[in-house]
Amino acid sequence: MDYKDTILLPKTSFPMRGNLPKNEPLRYSKWFEEGVYEKMKSRRQGREMFTLHDGPPYANGDIHIGHALNKTLKDIIVKYHYFQGKAVRYTPGWDCHGLPIEQKVEEKIGKEKKDALSVAKFRELCRAHATKFVEHQKEGFKSLGIIGDWENPYLTMDFKFEANIFRALCQVANRGLLVERSKPIYWSWAAQTALADAEIEYKDKEDYSLYVAFELSESAKKELGVDGKAALVIWTTTPWTLPANVAIALHPEEDYVLTKEGYIVAKSRLDALVQEGVLQSSEIVKEFSSKELEHKKAVNALNGRESYIILGDFVELDGGTGAVHSAPGHGEVDYFASLKYNLDVLMPVDDHGLYDESVVGLGLLPNPEEFVGMHVFKANEKIVELLGESVLSVSRFTHSYPFCWRTKKPVIYRATKQWFIAVDKEMPNHKTLRQSALDAIKDVKFYPAWGKNRFTPMIEGRPDWCISRQRSWGVPIAFFRVKATKEVILDEKVLNFVAMIFEHRGCDAWYDMPISELLYPGSGYKPEELEKITDVLDVWFDSGSTWYATLKSRNYDAGEYPADLYLEGTDQHRGWFQSSMLVSCGINDIAPYKGLLTHGFTVDEKGEKMSKSKGNVVAPQEVTKEFGSEILRLWVALSDYQSDLKISKNILKQTAEQYRKIRNSFRFLLANLDGLEEVLEVEHFGELDRWILAKAKSVFDEVNSEFAKYEFARAFSLLNSFLTNELSGIYMDLCKDRLYCDAIYFNILRVTRFNFEFTVSIVAYTGNIIHRSLNRAEGKNPVVHSTGTAAVVNFPLAVTQVCVGACRLFGSDQHAFIFFLGKRTGGHFFGCRNSFSRSGQFKTDHRA
Numbered sequence: 001m002d003y004k005d006t007i008l009l010p011k012t013s014f015p016m017r018g019n020l021p022k023n024e025p026l027r028y029s030k031w032f033e034e035g036v037y038e039k040m041k042s043r044r045q046g047r048e049m050f051t052l053h054d055g056p057p058y059a060n061g062d063i064h065i066g067h068a069l070n071k072t073l074k075d076i077i078v079k080y081h082y083f084q085g086k087a088v089r090y091t092p093g094w095d096c097h098g099l100p101i102e103q104k105v106e107e108k109i110g111k112e113k114k115d116a117l118s119v120a121k122f123r124e125l126c127r128a129h130a131t132k133f134v135e136h137q138k139e140g141f142k143s144l145g146i147i148g149d150w151e152n153p154y155l156t157m158d159f160k161f162e163a164n165i166f167r168a169l170c171q172v173a174n175r176g177l178l179v180e181r182s183k184p185i186y187w188s189w190a191a192q193t194a195l196a197d198a199e200i201e202y203k204d205k206e207d208y209s210l211y212v213a214f215e216l217s218e219s220a221k222k223e224l225g226v227d228g229k230a231a232l233v234i235w236t237t238t239p240w241t242l243p244a245n246v247a248i249a250l251h252p253e254e255d256y257v258l259t260k261e262g263y264i265v266a267k268s269r270l271d272a273l274v275q276e277g278v279l280q281s282s283e284i285v286k287e288f289s290s291k292e293l294e295h296k297k298a299v300n301a302l303n304g305r306e307s308y309i310i311l312g313d314f315v316e317l318d319g320g321t322g323a324v325h326s327a328p329g330h331g332e333v334d335y336f337a338s339l340k341y342n343l344d345v346l347m348p349v350d351d352h353g354l355y356d357e358s359v360v361g362l363g364l365l366p367n368p369e370e371f372v373g374m375h376v377f378k379a380n381e382k383i384v385e386l387l388g389e390s391v392l393s394v395s396r397f398t399h400s401y402p403f404c405w406r407t408k409k410p411v412i413y414r415a416t417k418q419w420f421i422a423v424d425k426e427m428p429n430h431k432t433l434r435q436s437a438l439d440a441i442k443d444v445k446f447y448p449a450w451g452k453n454r455f456t457p458m459i460e461g462r463p464d465w466c467i468s469r470q471r472s473w474g475v476p477i478a479f480f481r482v483k484a485t486k487e488v489i490l491d492e493k494v495l496n497f498v499a500m501i502f503e504h505r506g507c508d509a510w511y512d513m514p515i516s517e518l519l520y521p522g523s524g525y526k527p528e529e530l531e532k533i534t535d536v537l538d539v540w541f542d543s544g545s546t547w548y549a550t551l552k553s554r555n556y557d558a559g560e561y562p563a564d565l566y567l568e569g570t571d572q573h574r575g576w577f578q579s580s581m582l583v584s585c586g587i588n589d590i591a592p593y594k595g596l597l598t599h600g601f602t603v604d605e606k607g608e609k610m611s612k613s614k615g616n617v618v619a620p621q622e623v624t625k626e627f628g629s630e631i632l633r634l635w636v637a638l639s640d641y642q643s644d645l646k647i648s649k650n651i652l653k654q655t656a657e658q659y660r661k662i663r664n665s666f667r668f669l670l671a672n673l674d675g676l677e678e679v680l681e682v683e684h685f686g687e688l689d690r691w692i693l694a695k696a697k698s699v700f701d702e703v704n705s706e707f708a709k710y711e712f713a714r715a716f717s718l719l720n721s722f723l724t725n726e727l728s729g730i731y732m733d734l735c736k737d738r739l740y741c742d743a744i745y746f747n748i749l750r751v752t753r754f755n756f757e758f759t760v761s762i763v764a765y766t767g768n769i770i771h772r773s774l775n776r777a778e779g780k781n782p783v784v785h786s787t788g789t790a791a792v793v794n795f796p797l798a799v800t801q802v803c804v805g806a807c808r809l810f811g812s813d814q815h816a817f818i819f820f821l822g823k824r825t826g827g828h829f830f831g832c833r834n835s836f837s838r839s840g841q842f843k844t845d846h847r848a
Contacts, residue, residue, distance in 0.1 A: 013772075013773055014666065014667050014670045014671070014769060014770065014773040015769075016664075016667060018628065018630070018659075018663060018765075018766060018769075020627065020628020020629070020630050020631070020765065021624065021625055021626065021627070021628050023765070024143075024145065024624070024628050024629055024630065024765050025143065027765050027768065028142060028143065028145055028765070031145075031147070032142060032150065036147055037090075037147050037148060037149055037150070040082055040088065040147070041087065041088075041089075041557075044082070044085070044086060044087035044088070045087065046087070047085060047086055047087040048085075048086050048087065049086060049087045049088070049089060049559060049560055050078070050081040050082075050086040050087070050088050050089070050559075050564050050565075051088075051089045051551070051558070051559025051560050051563040051564050051565070052074055052077060052078055052088070052089070052090050052559075052563065052564065052565045052566075052567065053091075053546070053547060053550070053551060053558070053559065053563035053565070053566055053592075053593065054074065054090065054091060054092050054093045054148075054154075055070075055093075055543070055566065055567070055568040055572065055576050056093040056094050056095040056154070056156065056543055056546060057094060057095065057137065058094070058095050058098070058100050058101070059094040059095065059096045059101065059129075059130040059131075059133045059134045059137065059155070060100045060101050060104060060129075060130070060133055061133065062136070062137070062140065062619070062621070063137050063140040063141065063620060063621075064617075064619065064620070065602045065610070065617075065618050065619065065620055065623075065647060066569065066601065066602050067137075067140075067141070067620070068144055068620035068623075068632055068636075069599060069602055069636055069641070069645060070567070070568065070569065070599065071141050071144060071146050072144060072146070072632065072633050072636045073567060073597075073599060073636060073641060074090065074146070074567055075090075075144075075145065075146045075147060075148075075633075075764075076633070076636070076637060076712065076761050076762055077565065077567070077597075077710060078090045078147065078148075079147065079760070079761040079764065080707055080758075080761045083760070083761060089149075089557065089558055089559030089560075090147070090148040090149065090559075091148065091149045091152065091153060091154055091550060091556055091557075091558035091559070092138070092141065092146075092148045092149065092150065092153045092154075093153055093154040093155070093156075093546060093550070094130070094134050094137070094153065094154075094155050094156065095156055095539060095542060095543050096127075096130040096134070096155050096156045096157035097126075097130075097156055097157060097473055097474040097475065097536070097537075097539050097542055098471075098473065098474060098539035098542075099191055099193065099406050099469075099471060099539075100406055101126050101129055101130055101473055102122075102126060102471060102472065102473045103191070103406060103407075104129060105122070105125045105126050105129050105473075108129075109125065118511075119472050119511045120508055120511045120512050122472050122473070123472060123473055123508055123511065124508075126472075126473040127157055130155075130157055134153070134155060138150060138153070140620070140621065143621075143624055143629060144620065144624070144629045144632065144633070145629050145630075145633065145764040145765060147764075149556075149557070149558070152556065152557070154546065154549065154550050154556055154558070156475075156539075156542045156543070156546070156549075157506075159502065159503055159504065159505065159506040160503050160549075160553075160555050161549045161555075162475050162502050162506055162507045163499045163500070163502040163503035164545065164548055164549035164553055164555075165475045165537065165541070165542055165545045165548075165549060166475055166478055166495075166498065166499050166502055166507075167499050167548075168541075168545040168548045168549070168583060168587065169467075169475075169477070169537065169541065169545075170490075170492075170495045170496075170499070171586075171587045172421060172583065172586045172587060173490055174490070174492070175427050175428060175586060175587070176425060176426075176427065176428070177421050177422050177425055177427065177433055177586050178419060178420075178421060178422075179419070179420050179421075179422050179425070179464075180417065180418070180419050180420070180488065181417065181418070181420065182345070182415055182416065182417045182418075183332070183335060183415060183416075183418065183420070183464075183466075184328070184329060184330060184331055184332050184334070184335045184413045184414060184415045185332075185413070185414065185415075185416065185418060185466050186199070186200055186402060186411045186412075186413065187351075187353075187411060187412050187413065187414035187416070188404040188406075188407055188409065188411050189351070189352050189353025189354075189375075189409070189411070189412060190353075190404060190407035190409040191404060191406065191407050191471075192351040192352060192470060193469045193470045193471050194416065194418055194466050194468060194469055194470065195404060195405075195411060195466075196465060196466055196467075196538050196540055197462065197463070197574065198540050198574050198575040198578070198579070199404065199405045199406070199540075200402045200403070200404070200405065200411065201402070201403045201404075201405045202400045202401065202402055202403070203400070203401065203403050204398050204399070204400060204401070205398065205399065205400075205401035205403075205410055206396055206397070206398050207237045207238070207396070207397065207398075207399060207401070208236075208237060208238075208239055208380055208384065208394060208395075208396060209235070209237060209393075209394070209395045209396065209397045210235065210236050210237070210239055210384065210387075210391065210393075210394050211233055211234070211235050211278050211321065211391065211392040211393040211394070212233070212234055212235075212236070212242070212301055212325075212387055212390050212391055212392070213231035213232070213233050213263060213301060213390050213392055214231055214232045214233075214234060214248060214298040214299060214300060214301055214307055214390075215229070215230070215231045215298060215299050215301070216230045216231065216232065216264075216296065216297070216298050216299075217296070217297040217298060217299055217306065219296075219297065220296035220297050220298070220309075223296065224286075224288065224292065224293075224296070225286075226258065226286065228262060229261075229262030230258055230262055230264060231262060231263055231264065231298075232248055232263075232264045232265075232298050232309070232321075232323045233263050233264065233265050233273075233278070233279075233321045233323060233392060234248055234320075234321060234323045234324060234325040235319075235320035235321050235323075235324075235325075236325045237397075237399065238330070238380075239379075239380045239383040239384055239387075240376040240377065240379050240380050240383060241325070241327045241330045241331075241376075242300070242302045242325065242327075242383060242387075243302060243303060243346075243348055243355075243359060243364035243365050243383075244327040244328075244329045244330055244346040244347065244348055244364065245300050245302075245305075245307055245325055245326065245327050246305075246307065246308060246326065246327065246328060246338065246343045246344050246345075246346060247307055247308040247309070247310045247326035247328075247334075247337070247338070247341070247343055248298055248307050248308075248309050248310070248323050248324065248325060248326060249310050249311065249312040249314070249315050249323070249324040249326045249334075249337060250266075250290045250293055250294070250309065250310070250311055250312075250315060250322065250323055250324075251266065251290060251311070251312075251313075251315040251317055251322055252290055252291075252311040252312070252313060253290070254266045254267065254268065254290055254315075254317060254322055255267045255287055255288065255289055255290070256287070256288045256289075256290060256293060256322065256323075257270055257284045257285075257286070257287050257288075258284070258285045258286040258287070258288070259279060259281055259282065259283060259284060259285060260281045260283040260284075260285055261279065261280060261281050263279060263392070264288075264293075264323070265279070265321040265322055265323065266317055266321060266322020266323070267284075267287065268317055268322070269317060269320070269321055269322050270282055270284075273321065276393070277393065278321075278392050278393045279392070290311055291311075293309050294309055294310065294311050295308070295309065295310075296309045297309065301387055301390035302365065302366070302383065302386060302387060302390075303363060303364050303365060303366065305363070305364070308341065308343060310326065310337055310340075310341050310343075312324070312326075312333065312337050314333040314337075326338070327346070328343060328344075328345040328346075328415070329345045329346050329347040329348075329349075329414070329415040330412070330413045330414065330415070331413050332413065332463065335415065345415055346358075346362065346364070347414065347415045347416075348362070348364055349376055349412065349414055351470070352375075353375050353376050353377070353412060354372075354373050354374060354375055354376070355371045355372055355373065355374050355376065355379065356372065357372055359371050359372060360372060365383075365386070366386055370382075376412065377410070418466050418468045418535075419466070419467050419468035419477055419535065420464040420465060420466050420467065421433070421464065421465040421467055421582065421586065422464050423437075423462060423463070423464055423465065423582070424464075427586075427589075429589055431589070433582060433585055433586055434459060434460070434462075436585040436586075436589050437459050437581050437582060437585045437591075438456065438459055438460065440581065440584075440585055440589070440590055440591040441455060441456055441459065441581075441591065443590075443591065443594075444591050444593065444594065444595065444596055445594060445595040445596075446595070446596050446597075447595060447596065447597040447598070447642075447709070447710050448598070448642045451570075451573065451596055451598050454570075454573050455573045455577065455578075455596070458573055458574055458578060459578065459581070462578070465538075465579075465582060466538070467537055467538045467540075467541050468535040468536075468537070468538070469535060469536050469537065469538055469539075470535060471536050472536070473536070474507075474536030474537055474539060474542070475507050475536060475537045475541075475542060476507055476510045476511075476532075476533070476534065476535070476536050476537070477533050477535050477536065477537060478498050478502075478507070478510050478532070478533070479495075479533045480494065480515065480519070480525070480530040480531070480532065480533075481530065481531050481532075481533055482525075482529060482530060483529055483530065483531050484529065488533070489525065489530070491520075491523060493520050493523065494519065494520045494523050494525075496520075497518075497519070497520035498510075498518060498520075501513070501518060510532065514527070515527040515530050515531075515532065518532075540575065540576070540579040541579065541583065543576050543579060543580070544576065544578075544579030544580045544581075544582065544583040545583050546580070547561055547562070547563065547580060547583075547584060547592040547593075548583065548584075548587070551563060551592075561592065562584075562590060562591060562592050562593050562594055563592060563593045563594065564593070564594050564595060565593065565594070565595045565596075565597060566580065566592075566593040566595070566596050566597070567596075567597040567598075567599070568598065568599075569598060569599055569600070569601060570598045570599070570600060570601075571601075572598070573598065577593075577596055580592045580593070597710060598642070599641040599642065599645075600641060600642060600643045600644035600645055601644050601645070602618070602644070602645050602646075602647055603644045603645070603646055603647075604616040604618075604646065604647070604648055605646050605647070605648035605650060605651055606646075607644065607646060616648070618647050618648065618649070618652075620632060623652060627652055627655075627656055628765075629765070630659060630763045630764075630765055630766055631652055631655050631656050631659055632652075633762055633763060633764070634655050634658065634659050634662075634762060634763055635647065635651070635652060635655045636712075636762075637712040637713065637716060637762045638655065638658065638712075638713055638716055639713060640713055641712075641713075659763070659766075662759070662763070662766075663766060665723055665728070666759075666766075666770055670770070670773045688731065688734060688735070691731075692726065692727065692730075692731045695722070695726050696722070696726075696727075699718055699719070699722040699726075702718055703715045703718050703719050703758060704758075706718065707758060707761075712762070715758065719758065
């Protein structure tokens with residue numbers, strides 16, 4: 001007699017080694033060939049829907065580790081909801097317009113050739129560049145096992161999409177929120193375009209710290225009863241703006257003093273200025289209220305022009321002199337102060353950041369011809385020299401300064417005529433856009449919760465949104481203007497006609513077609529009396545309108561509006577989350593999302609930012625080549641993604657070791673399920689069996705709760721602790737004899753099945769191999785996502801997540817098995833009045 005025939009030896013087809021870099025691409029390729037996403041949709045027809053709306057990356061360059069983190073989190077969440085029985089929608093998208101793509105095309109062809117091209121031809125090159133990188137990035141995302149509607153992604157440059165972006169703009173205009181005016185804005189002289197707040201990065205920059213004396217006019221001295229020298233001292237870090245000075249702002253509640261030296265400063269700042277060496281004496285000769293100084297005039301020390309004394313709450317008293325140099329053309333607060341006092345707005349700087357001819361015509365500088373064509377930053381040193389004895393103190397210091405996010409060059413404030421979405425203008429619902437957005441935030445669920453406290457102040461304090469750009473590659477602000485009156489035509493029929501043309505020919509039509517063909521027939525306007533507006537939309541308006549062009553459009557099966565979840569990095573509180581909120585509230589008065597989830601940035605193992613110069617960049621392509629995408633996905637799930645995530649080759653090796661433990665655990669459990677044919681009466685379960693199932697239910701309920709909150713690291717910690725301690729360390733150890741000589745299949749099956757439920761959302765490839773082993777049917781239902789067998793819901797989790805195993809026992813009668821495991825207790829553990837016969841027949845009392 002062969003004694004091995006009398007014991008239950010472990011056996012499984014589940015391989016010991018995953019060989020992920022080799023096997024994953026083959027499996028993923030098969031998924032996409034078989035249309036897994038469409039099968040997932042088919043399996044859940046009529047079910048409750050879960051919509052994750054994709055934030056579009058730029059169609060420019062390779063995917064990086066931040067992309068991999070973002071797309072993997074989205075994929076885990078989509079699969080989790082699918083396995084909870086929901087109909088899921090995930091349509092990937094790309095942002096195809098904008099400066100980054102223009103820059104790449106210009107680098108490729110050269111600036112001279114670019115300037116020689118027509119706008120239409122340049123746009124054609126931009127479209128080709130974006131198309132190339134959409135396909136390139138798409139393959140990169142698919143190689144990570146990301147499931148989505150890859151056959152029908154949304155591209156902001158698609159004709160129908162461009163038409164809908166324009167329609168969204170028209171709806172915002174129809175509610176009275178679109179205004180055109182001259183106002184100082186962030187200006188990228190390197191890219192020659194306006195920038196929105198979301199396109200600004202702050203970096204350290206070394207600048208001048210300059211204290212300059214502006215002598216009071218003789219009339220002002222006479223009115224104030226002052227003889228001799230009396231000069232207001234201003235502090236500035238931007239000497240190049242002094243030519244455009246028109247005023248000096250004082251704090252409305254502060255008193256000002258004239259010192260023995262003849263300098264006027266805020267009384268509260270006098271001692272500090274003496275200590276810093278700006279002033280030599282603290283002896284006070286005369287004292288004034290700010291009201292007494294208001295409306296008086298000083299003389300610009302640089303050019304001798306009058307400088308009007310005004311009051312402003314924006315003047316700070318914790319630094320400087322309490323007197324602020326004001327150039328309305330170069331500062332937003334200065335600009336609004338100028339409106340109150342009806343001051344001139346001087347703008348002697350051109351698109352490239354160079355002084356223009358107006359410095360000569362207006363006499364803004366001594367020897368002004370020397371400055372025409374000079375970059376403003378280079379002019380700083382020369383201006384300091386020209387100020388001569390008016391300079392009381394000059395030094396260099398480092399401070400935080402705004403930079404263009406794409407050119408990486410410091411920006412300037414520059415007054416130009418632009419289009420804005422007004423956030424404080426009343427809409428037809430008698431709310432401002434700001435208030436509508438703040439009200440909508442109250443109904444949004446934030447993951448993590450502190451995101452609400454970060455997002456709300458950004459809406460509360462944001463300025464009007466500058467949406468116009470002086471570029472070529474984008475959706476044009478396709479309005480007609482009457483040449484004679486400068487009136488902008490916002491007639492609904494005219495706008496709809498343009499949108500219809502865009503839908504069939506794209507926005508290129510605005511540049512290719514004459515006004516006579518673009519103008520709605522019968523509009524009453526004469527084409528020769530009109531001109532086109534040539535500015536294009538800020539790309540943040542493009543991406544902020546994606547909900548309108550997908551979720552509210554019949555062009556895509558992308559889900560429901562508002563979406564259940566938007567998921568991006570924390571920087572998108574001031575970017576996509578905000579632009580989407582403003583466009584949605586500007587049209588519909590509701591948020592475009594029910595939930596916002598944010599993740600941190602990827603850093604190296606020392607917590608430092610990745611850069612090629614440091615050699616610490618981790619590329620997802622290299623990770624999948626060496627470790628496999630499963631390791632990358634597991635790293636995401638095991639990390640606290642709400643903070644910055646550390647990644648390095650060493651960290652990935654540690655993650656790979658954790659993966660091996662998970663894989664070996666499954667292999668062990670699956671091996672001990674081999675030969676699952678004969679079934680015991682449930683009444684035969686011992687106290688130990690009942691204990692492990694009770695413990696499993698408690699743990700698995702908690703794990704499910706953490707998954708529902710998207711706390712994956714916490715969920716895995718709980719699961720791993722249970723598998724290592726209770727299941728392996730206690731139960732399996734005490735059951736060794738029974739394992740080899742008796743059947744404890746049910747407990748192992750239940751634990752294996754539930755563990756699989758959550759694991760398959762994260763390690764997708766491995767989950768499918770487990771699924772095949774559980775079914776013992778190589779080639780039958782090879783892709784777990786398309787079978788839907790992982791979704792068992794609305795029952796106690798520890799005992800209901802066994803659907804696949806149940807199929808092996810009862811064929812199609814798995815519902816009876818689930819019912820048995822679900823509700824009854826009746827004095828025994830989990831439905832003990834139900835039983836299995838040795839022949840595999842199921843008997844139950846259906847009164848439960």
